[in-house]
Amino acid sequence: MLDMGIIRQVNSGMYSLLPLGLRVLQKLEALVDSEMTKAGAQKMLLPILTSATLWNRSGRLKTIGSELFTVEDRHKKLYVLNPTYEEAICELLAGIIPITSKDLPLKLYQISRKWRDEMKPRLGLLRGREFVMKDLYTFDTNLENAQNTYNKICESYDSLFKQIGVDYVKVIGAAGIIGGSLSHEYHYLSDIGEDTVLLCQSCGYSVNSEVLNLSSCLKCNNNLSSHSAIEVGxxxxxxxxxxxPLNATFLDGPKPKPLVMGCFGLGLTRIIAAVVEILSTNEVLRWPNNLAPFNVCILTPKKGSKEEIAAPYAEQIFGILNELNVDTIIDDRIHLTIGRRMFDANRTGYPFIIVIGKTASNQNPMFEIHDVKNSTRIDTNIEGIINYFNNQDINREIKQNEAVV
Amino acid sequence: MLDMGIIRQVNSGMYSLLPLGLRVLQKLEALVDSEMTKAGAQKMLLPILTSATLWNRSGRLKTIGSELFTVEDRHKKLYVLNPTYEEAICELLAGIIPITSKDLPLKLYQISRKWRDEMKPRLGLLRGREFVMKDLYTFDTNLENAQNTYNKICESYDSLFKQIGVDYVKVIGAAGIIGGSLSHEYHYLSDIGEDTVLLCQSCGYSVNSEVLNLSSCLKCNNNLSSHSAIEVGxxxxxxxxxxxPLNATFLDGPKPKPLVMGCFGLGLTRIIAAVVEILSTNEVLRWPNNLAPFNVCILTPKKGSKEEIAAPYAEQIFGILNELNVDTIIDDRIHLTIGRRMFDANRTGYPFIIVIGKTASNQNPMFEIHDVKNSTRIDTNIEGIINYFNNQDINREIKQNEAVV
Incomplete structure (x- = not known):
């Protein structure tokens, strides 16, 4: 294997996801898909280019024009490289006639790349110009039903963030360029965050400082603490x-009524960048276990070393861990020392490293298991490896749930 | 469920993949991922926008300029919405230093949307302006090794097309805008195809008529037959x-040498459109079994019908089929008649339809299994359903293989 790294900047605010980075994204996508399916949402895919005419009709071509990437085709028709898809999804539903109240609630989402022509892209994937977002749009008959749907999706978000396992906060959000009557944001607290959230330690009230700039809690009047934070949802x-304005209606009687809508974004590449920033140290990259590109990296003996004879154990251990559904990779760059590959493994963020080292060629072969997070090492035989990973609360291979529509 | 259909045109040559359509794409992607992994290729994701500077360096900004969608950012820097990624992948590898001969062959692929500003988009997904493509790039030390890699990837393509199960032909290809020293194309024969391929029934020689316009076989001098065809790979x-020109080199001694490259495209949305076109009739949409959005559709009794009492069998049968890894959906639009939903199911292309009809409320409940492809129907009980789907050569849920890098 060629150690290419995780991501690589290509242009200002635009990144390649290298094979290990894409695996992280795919694991996060599988978690999101699972939660969305449980919430009754259906996955789809809208074209990346949307006619600027629609953005004109919603009024947003003017209001956020300078942040939009636009493309003109050979017939001089103008398209927007979408940062968000409210216009496009409404136009789609406007063309599906008739939608009746029996079809509602309707929940449609996609996971795709979006664009925003930031003045100053910065902090890597945290504020890129091209990013991967999950955007869900929900449609209901009235505001009360829409509020119920809204609450359920917020529960899905809570469940997702708990599975990722990095502490997060949910705060009252700023409606910003999207608008609407109610909004919440999901944040990771971090010094590098560009948002400021205000939290009440007493009653749990929390708000983005852009919404209200308070010093004491609106609800219980206790002190609010102020934190830098990264918005991820x-x-x-x-x-x-x-x-x-886009004529997305349903029938409930003779006259069409406008659908009552919610929208729910999740910045997937931003989540990835944020959790790595929060969990890592200067020496060691660290992923949440269920997002690590692989959970175990096996280091084979260096070519020409005394223990080279033990190399076949790599495949054996690989097979065993696969049986246990532990996501494993072999670093077979045998021209490099174990030390050098250990350095690379720490830089990649595998939670566990198994070294086939000197004692692997003993009569009773022993292997090193390194738990990177806890900086512990144990030496054990094959049976010990099986027991160790049978007992670990590590990521099992994520099986994508089948959607039940 | 709201029956939204499979795809929907949004703008000329641009389509939304609706939930059922996206499922078809995901199944095809899983087949492709599995073949690519077996071939030792690693999946990654390049930014959709590539600097026009790179396209200038390869000379293609001029040669295919009018078919490129381009975007200017707020700093007047020009980007190309890529139809293909030779420039981008070479630039990426040029930045990873040093690549040595030990790292080769290197095989990197992505599945992503691509763009081509066609003068006249037509035939739906067959010639769209936005399409989903798998593009693989391989890198070797010399032409002989690159030829070996090339042959292996062609074997992967053969394996993939066999799994899809629609007859295809592999012909000597026209290098077109991509160039290079050797090229093959994969085609489905179809009257609506825009290519013409010449096939020798005697020795198997086959060629795109753009390469050579022959009446008799170059190899055995027998007659060639001429066929309209859809190029899919x-x-x-x-x-x-x-x-x-893009400085993608490796070290094999003191002086860097240019990598020897192959590239391998597969038009995923085009494959989907082509197989449906070939397999379907006027009345019935038909998918290859392993691409159908679901393999079985269960129709529940109409609301208010005598057999409504048998409705709970839907969930029971659904559970059983899931246990058998048969990909199943329930059409629970109980306000519609069975006949109407049968019509929709045929229009969607489920290979099997199970009807919970009149005899389902008998003391010994019986259900209808319709095999759409063979236009057969049998009536059987729950045990009969289990036996039926245990014996069918239908698609099992596709498990994505883990990549071993």
Whole structure:
């Protein structure tokens, strides 16, 4: 294997996801898909280019024009490289006639790349110009039902963030360029964050400082603490803000009514960048176990070393761990020392490293298991490896749930 | 469930993949991923926008300029919405230093959307302006090794097309805008195809008529037959055509040498459109079994019907089929008649339909299994359903293989 790294900047604010980086994204996508399926949402894919005419109709071509990448085709028709898809999804539903109240709630989402022509892209994937986002749009008959749907999706978000396992906060959000009547944000607290959130340690009230700039809690009057934070999710109850101008309606009686809408974003590449920033140290890259590109990296003996004879154990251990559904990779760059590959493994962020080292060629072969997070090492035989990973609360291979529509 | 269909045109040559359509794409992607992993290729993701500077360096900004969608950012820097990624992948490898002969062959692929500003988009997904493509790039030390890699990838393509199960032909290809020293194309024969391929029934020689316009076989002099065909895959042995101008080199001694390159495209949305076109009739949409959005659709009794009491069998049968890894959906639009939903199911292309009909409320409940492809129907009980799907050569849920790098 060629150690290419995780991501690589290509242009200002634009990154390649290298094979290990893409694996992280795919694991996060599988977690998101699973939660969305449980919430009754259906996955789809909208074209990346949307006619600027629609953005004109919603009024956003003007209001956020300078942040939009646009493309003109050979017939001089203008398209927007979408940062978000409210216009496009409304236009789609406007063309599906008739939608009736029996079809609602309807929940449609996609995971795809989005664009925003930031003035100053910075902090790597945290504020890129091209990024991967999950965007879900929900449609209901009235505001009360839409609020119920909204609450359920917030529960899905909570479940997702708990599975990722990095502490997060949910705060009252700023409606920003999306608008609507109610909004929440999901944040990771971090010194490098560009948002500021205010938290009440007493009653749990929490708000983005852009919404209200308070020093004491609105609810219980206790002190609020202020924290830098990275916004990774944002939910909006939009009401009919987009469905009205874009004619996305349903039938419930003779006259079409505008659909009542919610939208729910998750910045997937931003989540990836944020959790790595929060969990890592200067020496060791660290992923949440269920997002690590692989959970175990096996280091084979260096070519020409005394223990080279033990090399076949790599495949044996690999096979065993696969049987246990432990996501494993072999670093077979046998022209490099174990030390050098250990350095690379720490830089990649595998939670566990198994070294086939000197004692592997003993009569009773022993292997090193390194738990990177806890900086522990144990030496054990094959049976010990089986027991160790049978007992670990590590990531099992994520099976994508089948969607039940 | 709301029956939204499979795909929907949004703009000329641009389509939304609706939930059922996206499932088809995901199944095809899983087949492709599995073949690529077996071939030792690693999946990654390059930014969709590539600097026009690179396209200038390869000379293609001029040669295919009018078919490129381009974007200017707020700093007036020009980007290309890539139709293909030879420039981008070479630039990436040029930045990874040093690549040595020990790292080769290197095989990197992505599955992503690509763009081509066609003068006249037509035939739906067959010739769209936005499409989903798998593009693989391989890198070797010399032409002989690159030719070996090329042959292996062609074997992967053969294996993939056999799994899809629709007859295809592999012909000598036209190098076109990609160039290089050797090229093959994979085609489905179809009257609506825009290519013409010449086939020798005697010795198997086959060629795109753009390459050579022959009436008799070059190899055995027998007659060639001429067929309209849809190109769905294209492979190129590129040699150093792109690696040289873009400085993608490796070390094998003191002096860097240009990597010897191959590239291998597969039009995923085009495959989907082509197989449906070939397999379907006027009345019934038909998918290859391993690409159907679901393999079985269960129709529940209509609301208010005598057999409504048998509705709970739907969940029971659904559970059983899931246990058998048969990909199943329930059409629970109980306000519609069975006949209407049967019509929709045939239009969607489920290979099997199970109806919970009149005899389902008998003391010994019986259900209808419709095999759409063979236009057969049998009536059987739950045990009969289990036996039926245990014996069918239908698609099992596709498990994505873990990549071993």
């Amino acid at each position: 944002h939910t909006f109850l939009l009401d009919t803000k987009y469905s009205k | 294209h492979t190129f042995l590129l040699d150093t055509k792109y690696s040289k």
